[in-house]
Amino acid sequence: MSVAKTLAKLEFRELRSNESKLIIELYNSLSSESIYHRFRGFFKDFEKYIKSVFSDPRNAVYGAFLNNELVGVLETVYLSDGCYEIAIVVKDNHQGKGIGTGLVAYAMSELKRKGAKTLVAHTTPDNYRILAISRKFHGTIKCMYEECTAVFNLQSINVDQFLN
């Protein structure tokens, strides 16, 4: 009997606007808790949201694929002067396995290549996972009341260790 172990294949790549349906399907599969943490409320108009992200060519969407299934999405929205806002979600049954860390590292290396200088992420003080990831990438985290902001200086971050 073969005891060959099936190795999970995790890949990252940029997603295009013609893949919006795939992204919306992922959002629609999320638990209320993940939607709350990702969209900071019980947001539902995913179609309009993703259309607006793709409407600006300076924005980008990156995906994590596990055995060819889209399991994580990270959007980067251009703010100004080489600064982008980032937001991420990983499918509920795949959270806590390192996919979010890998996707953040991939997006950071792509943004760095494009000349981005600073990244900003907004979250809440109870979002332990994104705060743990923010610390891993040396984010400066400031929390006031119900809002935390993490700022990343891309020039001083080495993401290679998270990509191998």
Ligand SMILES: CC(C)(COP(=O)(O)OP(=O)(O)OC[C@H]1O[C@@H](n2cnc3c(N)ncnc32)[C@H](O)[C@@H]1OP(=O)(O)O)[C@@H](O)C(=O)NCCC(=O)NCCS
């Ligand atoms: C936040 C999110 C993207 C992280 O992705 P993930 O694949 O689950 O994260 P990872 O497995 O790469 O890393 C999670 C880290 O949180 C840490 N963590 C988990 N629970 C924790 C807790 N209760 N206290 C402290 N750290 C905790 C883990 O130990 C891990 O860090 P480590 O690798 O140093 O051990 C994912 O959980 C998610 O989609 N959450 C809902 C949406 C969201 O919160 N988005 C972020 C706001 S935009």
